[in-house]
Amino acid sequence: MIPSNDTSPAPFGAFAPNAAQAAIIRLAHGTGLKRGAFRPWLSRLVDLLGSGPLDVPYQGASFRFYHQASATERGALFNPDYNLEELEFLRRHVGAGGTFVDLGANVGTYALALARDVGPEGKVIAIEPHPVTHARLRFNTEASGYAQVKLVAAAAGPTDGELMIETDGDNLGASHIVTGTPSGKAFKVPSLRLQRILDEAGASKVDALKIDVEGFEDRVLTGFFREAPETLWPRAMVIEHLSKDEWSGDCIADMKSRGYVEQGRTRSNTLLVRG
Incomplete structure (x- = not known):
């Protein structure tokens, strides 16, 4: 069975982080919270503050991160030094x-x-x-x-x-x-x-x-x-x-x-x- 494609067609920017989500992302970027062990918890917290994907810049490109069910997308969202x-x-x-x-x-x-x-x-x-x-x-x-x-x-x-x-x-x-x-x-x-x-x-x-x-x-x-x-x-x-x-x-x-x-x-x- 092929999984359903849950990618939203909304234009980039439609899922920009709200103020509280952006604050958590900035906190992770500047502290040890960006490490792998903390990222699932951060993802849950961010999702409580506003469900859905997040539209953010990463490495000069534009990404819509579905961080809730993807370790890679969580890593890039919360750690600017990912890989x-x-x-x-x-x-x-x-x-x-x-x-x-x-x-x-x-x-x-x-x-x-x-x-x-x-x-x-x-x-x-x-x-x-x-x-x-x-x-x-x-x-x-x-x-x-x-x-x-x-x-x-x-x-x-x-x-x-x-x-x-x-x-x-x-x-x-x-x-x-x-x-x-x-x-x-x-x-x-x-x-x-x-x-x-x-x-x-x-x-x-x-x-x-x-x-x-x-x-x-x-x-x-x-x-x-x-x-x-x-x-x-x-x-x-x-x-x-x-x-x-x-x-x-x-x-x-x-x-x-x-x-x-x-x-x-x-x-x-x-x-x-x-x-």
Whole structure:
């Protein structure tokens, strides 16, 4: 069953925070309350003061955050430094006119942040298969006015076809590809090889790539690097490693065997550059 699309069509600004909500957001930004353990409580408090999503600026873009049921959207709403180390790393490798690929783009917290850096002559390819999350990504992209962002409503996979995805609990950001027996909440989405996605987007190079596909990173990357010409290999990569126990092969070790060098590691991600 495909979840209903609850994204509001109201224009950006219709859900601007009220005075009390804005005060709580400012308090979180300036204190330790922005940390992950506090964010669900802040989200509940803000929702008590006015239910619904919130329209706010983030990393130079315009976002409608449905923070109540999305850890990613809560993180970006209450923490101005959310994933900042990863963003700064990517920005060192993607400048004006560059190409950035976001696999598992969620609502665009990476893709739209980097869209400002690549500028109108650059290219951002944002890949997000979940229909509800993709609708939110599309809204945020249009609200931000970024024509350089190409949206792909499919999952990146080792082959073209279909995959099953499902969500654990109510956190849309934790939607993942089903590799075993699907639950009753699983549903099919289109699947495309990354090389095909790049070809259809007209990408002749990739300056940087971020991948967060909840344990499916190895299948996507191994197939791509086995088949793609080296001219399409990214200069820099951010690979989410929190779900590495679900990998069938160590894709980070595979990247290192292909000449990539680890430049850093955060709680969630490994940062690599091509040697």
